[in-house]
Amino acid sequence: MVESCYIPKDLKEALRIRKETQARPLAGGTDLMVVHRRGTGVVxxxxxxxxxxxxxxxxxxxxxxxxxxxxxxxxxxxxxxKNDDVPYQVRKAASLLGAHSLRNLATIGGNICNASPKGDLPVPLIMMDAKVVLLSATGKRILPLDEFITGPKKTALHSDEILTEIRIPVPTVPYSHIWYRKIGTRKANAISKLSMSAAITFSQERIVTDFRSANGASGPKVARSREVEQILIGTHAREIANKIPEILSAYDAILSPHAMPEYRRSSTRRMLHYFLTKAASEDCERIII
Ligand SMILES: Cc1cc2nc3c(=O)[nH]c(=O)nc-3n(C[C@H](O)[C@H](O)[C@H](O)COP(=O)(O)OP(=O)(O)OC[C@H]3O[C@@H](n4cnc5c(N)ncnc54)[C@H](O)[C@@H]3O)c2cc1C
Incomplete structure (x- = not known):
């Protein structure tokens, strides 16, 4: 059976079609076209x-x-x-997704709605408390991204809604140190084996005022724990080393990798240890690690 294909001329028409037919949005098609392919040269x-x-x-x-x-x-x-207004970690994650040709098609909305546990963009976005705006013909919802993605390939998107915007709050005090790493089998076109986005902010007295870390590909969805992050708040930079063992075991407890668990856990520990040690070092001013 050949299903219908719609090409709306504007958002209003798209929302009407979505309401009446529940037609699935196709953006760049780099997930949808691949999952539903039938062979070379065949639609x-x-x-x-x-x-x-x-x-x-x-x-x-x-x-x-x-x-x-x-x-x-x-x-x-x-x-x-290419856009300097976008926070560094999000730009970095976008620059490491797939290869050049894929990045010209792959959209942020498709990456989020695909909800792969190995997806690259949700990691820094969840670290920064991004929200998603969901529009339907009858209304608008705004959800935190980590609530919108509910599990592997699952989201809270309703069948009449379209994801229209991703809103990233800019921190009032800029992060002192930021970090994004993706581990894959090769440089391009490799899905993440592991990814991590972390940031830390120090006061002038070198006291931690903000710490956050989000981990991708290490559980059914991006792993972030605001409770664990609190362990470091109020800590002086020179005391961070003493808290690292507690932080690392707390992260261990929130990760639930479905495959290669020891590799993913030990790599996460090493990355976090590296980031915190670097950020805490006295000779390290403002850096992007
Ligand atoms: C060779 C290859 C390499 C890849 N490498 C990576 C990688 O390194 N990292 C990574 O994260 N991903 C990777 N991907 C997956 C994919 O490219 C990304 O997830 C991409 O961002 C999807 O965007 P898209 O616009 O192509 O989505 P589409 O395929 O168009 O859509 C994906 C899903 O999102 C839904 N959707 C899209 N837009 C909206 C919207 N506005 N509102 C509601 N629903 C919507 C669609 O209905 C569909 O369910 C790779 C894919 C391929 C083929």
């Missing part, structure tokens, strides 16, 4: 109606709104990596 076959949203002008663009950076859902990884 993929989808078991449900599809709506090509990739040209909708209302879903394009990156801009600042108050204290938030807003990235609309059809912005591609290539556009993100």
């Amino acid at each position: 993929p076959s989808f078991p449900w109606p599809v709506m090509i949203v990739s040209r909708l002008p209302q879903l394009q663009g990156i801009f600042t709104d108050g204290n938030e950076i807003v990235i609309r859902s059809l912005v591609t990884c290539s556009e993100i990596e």
Whole structure:
């Protein structure tokens, strides 16, 4: 059976089609086209109606709104990596996703809605408390990204909704040290074996005022624990080394890798140890590690 394919001319029409038919949005198609491929040179076959949203002008663009950076859902990884307004970790994650040609098609909205535990962009976005804006013909919802992604390939998206924006709060005090690492089998077109985004902020007296870390590919969804992060708040830089063993075992407890658990746990421990040791060192001013 050939399912319907819609090409809405604007967002209003897209929302109407979504409400009436529940047609799935196709943005860059780099997940959908691959999952439903039928062979070289053969058009993929989808078991449900599809709506090509990739040209909708209302879903394009990156801009600042108050204290938030807003990235609309059809912005591609290539556009993100080139835009200096986007926080460093998000640009870095976008620049390491797939290869050049893929990044020209792959969108931030598709990466989030695909909800792969190994997806790259949710890691720094969840570390920064990003929110998603979900629009339907009848209303709008705003959810924290770590609540929107509910499990492997599962989201809280309703069948009549489209993800329109990702809103990233800009910290009032800039992070003192930031870090993003992706471990894959090779440089390009490698899905993450592990990824980590971390940030720390010191006061002038070198007291930790903010610490956060998010880990990808080490559980059913991005692992972040605000309780564990609290362990470091209020700690002087020279005391960080004493707290590292407690932090590392606390992270161990929140990771639940489904495969290669010892590799993923020990690599996470090593990355976190490296980041915290570097950030705490006295000779280290403001750095991107
Ligand atoms: C060779 C190859 C390498 C890859 N490497 C990586 C990698 O290193 N890291 C990584 O994270 N991913 C990787 N991917 C996966 C993929 O490229 C990304 O997840 C990409 O960001 C998906 O975006 P898209 O626009 O192509 O999504 P699409 O395929 O268009 O859509 C993906 C899903 O999101 C839904 N969707 C899309 N946009 C919206 C919207 N606005 N509102 C609601 N639902 C929406 C679709 O209905 C679908 O369910 C790779 C894929 C391939 C083929």
